[in-house]
Amino acid sequence: MAHKVSDACVGCGACEGACPVGAVTVEGGVAVVNADSCIDCGACEGACPTGAITAE
Ligand code: SF4
Ligand code: SF4
Structure with missing residues (x-):
């Protein structure tokens, strides 16, 4: 299990800053877990402004 990113991601980086273990990074304008x-x-789910990152 892991969180995953949908097409709603706008690459803002909020999830990256919120993740306590550095598991999510923005690469080429889209978040990758x-x-x-x-x-x-x-x-990250709580930090994302577009609801793009959710539990799998
Ligand atoms: S912030 Fe998101 S990517 Fe980071 S450990 Fe928590 S659920 Fe996973
Ligand atoms: S917080 Fe949401 S919109 Fe911003 S980079 Fe992360 S997944 Fe994408």
């Missing part, structure tokens, strides 16, 4: 390090805490 590293499934191996994501602990499913949900912090």
Whole structure:
């Protein structure tokens, strides 16, 4: 399990700043979650202004 990013992502980087384990980074204008390090805490979900990042 890991959080995943939808097409609604606008690359703002809010999730990147919110993630406590550095599992999400913005690459080429879109957020990418590293499934191996994501602990499913949900912090990115709360930080995302477009609801683009959600639990799988
Ligand atoms: S759910 Fe938590 S650990 Fe996973 S990417 Fe989001 S903020 Fe990071
Ligand atoms: S907070 Fe949402 S819109 Fe912003 S980079 Fe992360 S997933 Fe994309």
